[in-house]
Amino acid sequence: MVSLTPRAERLLKALIEQYIAEGQPVGSRTLVKQAGLEFSPATVRNIMSDLEEFGLIRSPHTSAGRVPTERGYRFFVNTLLAVKPPKTLDTASIEDRFLADQDPQQLIESVSGLLSQVTKLAGIVRVPRRVDAGFLQLDFLSLSPTRVLVILVTQDGQVLNRVIHPKRSYSASELQQAANIFNGAYAGLSLDEVRRSLVEALRRDSEDMQQILRSAVEMAHQVFAGEAMSEAPLFVSGETNLLAFPELSNTEKLRRLFEAFTAKQDLLHLLDQSMVSQGVQIFIGAESGYEALESCSVVTAPYEVDGQIVGTVGVVGPTRMSYDRVISVVDVTARLLSGALSHGAPG
Numbered sequence: 017m018v019s020l021t022p023r024a025e026r027l028l029k030a031l032i033e034q035y036i037a038e039g040q041p042v043g044s045r046t047l048v049k050q051a052g053l054e055f056s057p058a059t060v061r062n063i064m065s066d067l068e069e070f071g072l073i074r075s076p077h078t079s080a081g082r083v084p085t086e087r088g089y090r091f092f093v094n095t096l097l098a099v100k101p102p103k104t105l106d107t108a109s110i111e112d113r114f115l116a117d118q119d120p121q122q123l124i125e126s127v128s129g130l131l132s133q134v135t136k137l138a139g140i141v142r143v144p145r146r147v148d149a150g151f152l153q154l155d156f157l158s159l160s161p162t163r164v165l166v167i168l169v170t171q172d173g174q175v176l177n178r179v180i181h182p183k184r185s186y187s188a189s190e191l192q193q194a195a196n197i198f199n200g201a202y203a204g205l206s207l208d209e210v211r212r213s214l215v216e217a218l219r220r221d222s223e224d225m226q227q228i229l230r231s232a233v234e235m236a237h238q239v240f241a242g243e244a245m246s247e248a249p250l251f252v253s254g255e256t257n258l259l260a261f262p263e264l265s266n267t268e269k270l271r272r273l274f275e276a277f278t279a280k281q282d283l284l285h286l287l288d289q290s291m292v293s294q295g296v297q298i299f300i301g302a303e304s305g306y307e308a309l310e311s312c313s314v315v316t317a318p319y320e321v322d323g324q325i326v327g328t329v330g331v332v333g334p335t336r337m338s339y340d341r342v343i344s345v346v347d348v349t350a351r352l353l354s355g356a357l358s359h360g361a362p363g
Contacts, residue, residue, distance in 0.1 A: 018070045018091065027053065027063050028072060029096045032084045036336050039262065041081025086301040086335065089313070093298055093339055102344045106134050110349055114356050123356060125251055127329050127349060132254025134345050137333035138277070139253045140316075142287040144208070144326035151210045153199045154236055156191035164191065166239045170207065180238040186231070194232035201229065208326065211240040215292050250280045250287070258312075261334045269311055276308035283314075287328040290316040296347050301335050311335065315342050317350035321357045329353065 020028065030053060034042045044060040047053055053060065064082055067073045072088035075081070084092065102110070113130045114123065124143055131139030150171030157165040159179065164186065168176040186194070202210045214237045255277050258264050264273065276282050286304055290297045299314040309332070316330035329350050331342050 018072070020067075020070075020091075023055070024063050024067060025096060027055070027060060028067055028088065029092065031064075031067075031073065031082060032088065032092045032096075035083055036338055039336060041076055041083050043081040046081070084335075086303070089300050089335055089339075090303075093300070097339055097343075099343050099347075100340050102341070102348050106341075106345055107348065109134055110345070110352060114352050120357055123353070124327065127353060128251040128253040131329060131331050131345065131349060132257060135331050135333070135342055136254075136257050136260075137331050137337065137342070138255045138258055140283060140287070140330045140332060141251050142284070142291070142328040142330075143249055143251065144321070151202055151205050151207055153203065154195055154232075154239075156186070156195050156232075156235065158186060158188060158191055161185035164235060166235065168239060176239075178239050180235055182231075182235050190228065190231075194228050194235070197229050198232035198236060207240070210236075211288070212292055212325075214240055215288050219289075219292065250284055252277050252280070252283070258333065261336070263334050263336060264311055272308040273312070276306065282306040282308060283332075286314055287316060287330065290328045290330070291318050291325050293318070296343055298339070298343070313337055313339075315339070315346050317346045319350045319357070320354040323358075326357075 027047065030047055031042045034046065044057045044064060047060055048055065048057055055063070064073065067088070068075065068082065070087075071085055072091055073082040074085050076083060101107075110130060113126060124141060127141040128139040131137075131141075133139075152169045152171045154169075155167040157167065159165050162181055162185065164180050164182055166178050166180055168178075170176075202213065205213070214233055217233050218237060255274060258273070259270075264270060282304070286299060286306075296315060296317045299309070299316075301313065302310050304310075304312075304314060311334060312332055313335045314330055314332050315337075316328050318325045318328050320326065329346060331337075331346055333342065
């Protein structure tokens with residue numbers, strides 16, 4: 017991460033906060049006038065030129081003002097942002113919902129709507145998988161050089177089938193060996209434990225992992241990341257709130273974004289990543305790795321039941337979001353949901 021002088025940090029913070037509030041490119045005169053900076057316009061212009069060279073801000077073709085880049089937002093979030101406690105009204109709205117919904121399933125399902133209502137963005141919640149079901153075995157059956165049928169059997173007798181498209185073709189003996197090694201490594205764990213282990217294994221991608229096990233993990237992850245592994249994997253609310261932001265009004269951007277909300281797989285993958293991390297996670301623009309979310313930021317936090325992470329809550333909005341407020345709302349919601357599910361609704 018680039019190192020800035022205190023004056024440059026102060027100016028960048030003021031510019032980003034101004035852009036978040038107004039949604040318009042910010043010029044040097046605006047910064048001097050509205051941000052209360054005691055710098056001269058010439059000094060501001062020089063610092064803004066340096067910030068542009070660092071890739072933290074850019075100048076749109078249609079304006080002499082500047083707007084933050086993804087790199088600028090990341091520097092802002094990591095270095096300059098002071099997260100504030102939620103507003104009293106926000107906290108009251110969140111606590112009221114937890115008091116109103118006593119049934120755990122109804123409570124979880126209502127959280128996406130709550131987050132949407134409080135932040136005026138899109139709220140998302142990852143519903144717990146069938147965490148109590150034990151994993152028994154996987155079988156891989158080749159259907160063609162590009163298609164493999166994966167058969168998942170749980171200890172309580174459930175059988176789930178899914179066709180996947182592996183990165184390369186496998187012989188029958190390779191598939192059998194992959195299944196044997198995978199089953200030996202994961203048999204007896206709960207489905208949720210297997211899924212989290214797969215995410216962690218793929219994240220580490222250890223060179224010490226046997227190639228055949230790596231292949232099995234990659235293929236199995238396509239199944240465990242799929243919707244077939246959960247009765248109601250993801251709830252999304254408030255997608256239409258995003259229509260209020262001009263930067264998302266491009267027809268093609270909206271089409272891709274709403275397709276992502278409908279298909280849910282990209283969002284599920286992000287939320288699964290959050291389940292193997294601690295605390296609030298922030299994906300800004302292209303950091304998500306998904307084209308549909310390149311103009312958006314996703315803020316997530318995991319929630320627990322009796323100390324075990326079982327799901328994730330979050331918010332999707334434009335990169336021009338009020339990070340200080342959204343982060344605190346998502347964090348408080350996850351903590352209250354964990355408490356309500358573990359010990360009963362607050363009262």
